[in-house]
Amino acid sequence: MQIVTANRLTDGRVVFRTAEGRWSEHLAVAAVLDPTAAAEAVVAAAGDVAARRIVEPYAVEVIVGAAGPVPKTMRERIRAGGPTSGTEAAAARLARAA
């Protein structure tokens, strides 16, 4: 199965296409599609590129588990979840602990 992802134009943040055709920062609400539907969604996303919402949309292979879709590749898991080990990740851990 696949989801469609892109980066938001204004700030570059990673976003995922929802079933309603909107863009969310949350992977859990990404629309999970078969490859044909995902290819159609990428084509449809071109409208959002033209509308200056996003840049560079593409489809990503996922495995669907109890918590929702999880990208198959490490690259896409890191894109979805943020840096695993950096000053940013450390700050996020501290924020969660507080």
Added chain:
Amino acid sequence: MYVYDSFDRQFVTARVAQFRDQVARRLCGELTEEQFRPLRLMNGVYLQLHSYMLRVAIPYGTLSSRQLRTLARIARTHDKGYGHFTTRQNIQFNWPSLEKIPDILAELAEVEMHAIQTSGNCIRSITADHFAGAAADEVVDPRPYAEILRQWSSVHPEFSYLPRKFKIAVTGAHDDRAAIRVHDIGLELVKRGDGAVGFVVFVGGGLGRSPFLAWKLRDFLPEQDLLAYVEAILRVYNLYGRRDNKYKARIKILMHEAGCATVRDEVEAEFERIRDGALELPAADVARIARHFALPPLTDRPAVSDREEAAKAADPIFARFVATNVTPHKLPGHASLTISLKPIGGVPGDATADEMDLVADLADRFGHGEIRVSHRQNLILPHVARDDLPAIHAALLAAGLATANAGLVGDTITCPGLDFCALANARSIPVAQDISQRFADPARAAAIGPLDIKISGCINACGHHHVGAIGILGVDRKGEEFYQITLGGSADDDARLGDSAGPGFWPNQVADAVETVVDTYLARRASPAETFLATYRRIGLAPFKEALADVVR
């Protein structure tokens, strides 16, 4: 430090206004992403995995305290409270929004900084020895020449669309701390017997997919011919460098395919055509630029500081810090002090806004307001009095910035890797953190001695793994991270490319593999004075490869 003249100021300010307009046109839809991409790259703006990334030039690694405070303020107000110092002596902000980048560039312009030519197929920001102007072993200060090259190469109309990017490094000491043999052009300043200043010219070094050490093109290039000769090299490269394949477009491939003799003939012919013309460097102009880089007013002091010696005797932690992080200065009673950005388990090269402010304060209190950034991703106070070392150390210790590991096993060079970079295949930072934790005991690290570990998350080699004593390269093996190790590399005046140590390791095996290499060295070294590289070059790859086979099993 160099101070902008009215032309520089006008040029950088105009460039900010131009980019502000380009961003506005992108956001309102007048420019498509395809049209905008080359424009943003010319201003150091990348789109990385999670966000835009802004790469700011720190020419030849020289910063003032005022500039560092501005970087801290930008980190705090426009980013997530930190910045990342890179292997190119630059700083990268990982999280700026596109809308705010023109404001960031305007703030940078106020302190004579910019992001121009930190990306794209142009002459990139010039790098230099981080101890320039301070080192005891320096022959000539490289910074005036780096500045002259910066001015000449900034938006040079002929060289703004080269076949590929082009990197120039300059050192003024024979002990090469600027890795000049792995740059497109490497320049070593020398003084002839008659006192004449000139350059040994190296060309065609580079890492990445096809690593090459540079060829020596000239034993002595007179100072006044610097720009004419460098322009001749660039012109020959621009003409003959391949544009059909980006992986074969760097000048190293031209040197490799056409041969050094052919390229040298072409360069010398072009040089003969243009020498003694408009590009000749008048001695008065060199002297004018050099005045910007005069030593700060350091007072005469005894070579040995009683205060430092007493503190060393009383405090072994301070003594260890001095042994690793303090470098001899050209003036007695002074030193250059390395502030390691490699705390145990930390992110190599990252500094928080508070840390940047603290370093700026220390530079003002003890170091004449000067800071350097090294390609090894550390900060340096180049001119401090040895009498002040205990006080500086105490302040660093209180802030968690007194890690005594410069040049040791924990002082890794590490690219951002797959945690941030859109090109990476594997993560680098967690590997560096594992190694740092594994060798956290400072006594053990000191006993191991000098050891350069360099980690890249992909074949582009931003982490310089080919020239690491231990080089680690992350690759993608069927969707999983996998790491290959090379041994015996170095980027100094005896530069070598490392040898492959075998098939590779899974992420959880890398620290074990490094420890195995270190233990093999410790067991085989002739004496504690024999460094890792000296042992490696004496006994070769085989004993290490054999030991590493057990890690895989």
